[in-house]
Amino acid sequence: MLHNSFIQEVVLLRSKIKNMLILCTLSCLLSIITTALTPKGLNKFNLTLLGLISSLVGLSVSKIEDELNLKLQDLNIQSRVTAKEIYSNLLKEKNFEVTLPMAPITEVDVITDVVGYWLSQDRHLGLIAGSGSGKSYTVKHFISILQSSFKIVAYDPDYQVSDYPENVDVHYDFDDIETCFSADIQEIENRIAERRNNRKYIPDSMFYIAEECPILSEMCDSMGTWIKRISKRGRKLKMFLCVVAQNSTAENFSLQNDSAILKNNFSLLFLGTKAVEEAKRLKNDSLVEWLQGERYGRGLIDGRPCIIPSNTLLTTSNQLPMPEELVSAKIDESTAGSGLEAVEVENVDTKIGDFSEENKLIYARVLINEGYSKHRVIKLLWDVSGGKKYQELTRILNEE
Numbered sequence: 001m002l003h004n005s006f007i008q009e010v011v012l013l014r015s016k017i018k019n020m021l022i023l024c025t026l027s028c029l030l031s032i033i034t035t036a037l038t039p040k041g042l043n044k045f046n047l048t049l050l051g052l053i054s055s056l057v058g059l060s061v062s063k064i065e066d067e068l069n070l071k072l073q074d075l076n077i078q079s080r081v082t083a084k085e086i087y088s089n090l091l092k093e094k095n096f097e098v099t100l101p102m103a104p105i106t107e108v109d110v111i112t113d114v115v116g117y118w119l120s121q122d123r124h125l126g127l128i129a130g131s132g133s134g135k136s137y138t139v140k141h142f143i144s145i146l147q148s149s150f151k152i153v154a155y156d157p158d159y160q161v162s163d164y165p166e167n168v169d170v171h172y173d174f175d176d177i178e179t180c181f182s183a184d185i186q187e188i189e190n191r192i193a194e195r196r197n198n199r200k201y202i203p204d205s206m207f208y209i210a211e212e213c214p215i216l217s218e219m220c221d222s223m224g225t226w227i228k229r230i231s232k233r234g235r236k237l238k239m240f241l242c243v244v245a246q247n248s249t250a251e252n253f254s255l256q257n258d259s260a261i262l263k264n265n266f267s268l269l270f271l272g273t274k275a276v277e278e279a280k281r282l283k284n285d286s287l288v289e290w291l292q293g294e295r296y297g298r299g300l301i302d303g304r305p306c307i308i309p310s311n312t313l314l315t316t317s318n319q320l321p322m323p324e325e326l327v328s329a330k331i332d333e334s335t336a337g338s339g340l341e342a343v344e345v346e347n348v349d350t351k352i353g354d355f356s357e358e359n360k361l362i363y364a365r366v367l368i369n370e371g372y373s374k375h376r377v378i379k380l381l382w383d384v385s386g387g388k389k390y391q392e393l394t395r396i397l398n399e400e
Contacts, residue, residue, distance in 0.1 A: 027054035031051025032051055126248065126267070127242060128247060138308050155208070156170060184226060188233055203238045269300070374398075
């Protein structure tokens, strides 16, 4: 890049050269006129010689000006090339960044019906969540909404009785899951053939839940083929996937070298810290701040903020919000880890202060089995969120 003082000196030099050229031209003209009016003799000869010298000086100055102009053009080109290289290096080194102000997240921006939104997209679902971020509750929420119109099948090697409602077809043995994958792939072909021959054919809607995707992929050889086939061809055949993983790489979805399938055919729902990481990747500080405003119940779907219906117990009153299906729920032997007898949970309008310590433990296990957060349950029932009391209650509630 050229320094400003150097440019000013060059411009001044060009100006002086032009002035010299004008003076030489005037001198030559005066010499010609004077020579024409002067009688023959020595003076006439001297004037003629002076005119010729002025002409030669003028021609020399003119050539110098032309050379100077050429040099300036070269310098200009060189300056532009140098500037281009500098800016290019800045961009390559990622030192140049434009930061735009982010508007705060408002209620209008938030998707409150996450299941309805997913259904409207006609895409498969990828659930990205770490441990303790509400993943199981979110799956149950989708099941509760879809079970009236979808047949739901779950492939979950870590299955426990309390994980799914009775109407969900659950498979947890790896050999059994492998067999089911092959049957599902064949079901696609059967549906394609039926639709080809029957214009009025309306297939049953299927919702397949694949939990612990990396483990399933390692233990079941056909999982990659299963996901690819259904994700590519299943939507028109009313066969939808819900793949649960801990990050959004194609490899975690058994889609090695097929990341385009994940991008084009899946709506990605991020929860907890994974949602915050995604918001940071999107460089959206407003989303990050909004997500961190609540520990549970907030997420991102397709890069947009969404709310999972709250699984917290914090309310403005001192009443226990009990779902209707839990009013007559019983605590089985596996739930009563502290040796308490199984009893029915009744009188949901009972105030917290009226609960005995024994009933609080029983009540807490019922709610936790239904997807409520241990932290929120302990906070509401015992009004503690840390310390030895909190740790002891957490230990008791974690007992099988």
